[in-house]
Amino acid sequence: MRGAPRLTAAAFTIYGNHMEKTTLYLDSADYRKLKRIAARGKRAPAALVREAVAEYVVRHGQTRAPRSVGAFSSGRGDVSERAEALLAGLGEPSRSRTPRDRR
Numbered sequence: 001m002r003g004a005p006r007l008t009a010a011a012f013t014i015y016g017n018h019m020e021k022t023t024l025y026l027d028s029a030d031y032r033k034l035k036r037i038a039a040r041g042k043r044a045p046a047a048l049v050r051e052a053v054a055e056y057v058v059r060h061g062q063t064r065a066p067r068s069v070g071a072f073s074s075g076r077g078d079v080s081e082r083a084e085a086l087l088a089g090l091g092e093p094s095r096s097r098t099p100r101d102r103r
Helices: 028-040 045-060 083-087
Strands: none
Touching: 028 045
16 A cells, blocks of 8 residues: 555554553643653653653562661571571470570
């Protein structure tokens, strides 16, 4: 077809099972600004919202390990191999331990 416009990904979006529908309430002034920005870029306001949410999730979605992880050293090199033996009896009434138990 000669002269027919070609459709590109920027021209339309096909919605499928990969997206969830949601309702968003915006301040009137913010919504007007969003529509102006979208029109300037020839994009839908919803596309800008999806992009902004995706950026926010990347920036704030990473969970960090607690600061205490790796902060202490037992001085032992076998803790992971002997974890069960070292934790045996934890939470049970105390009993006398021999020096061999402390190794």
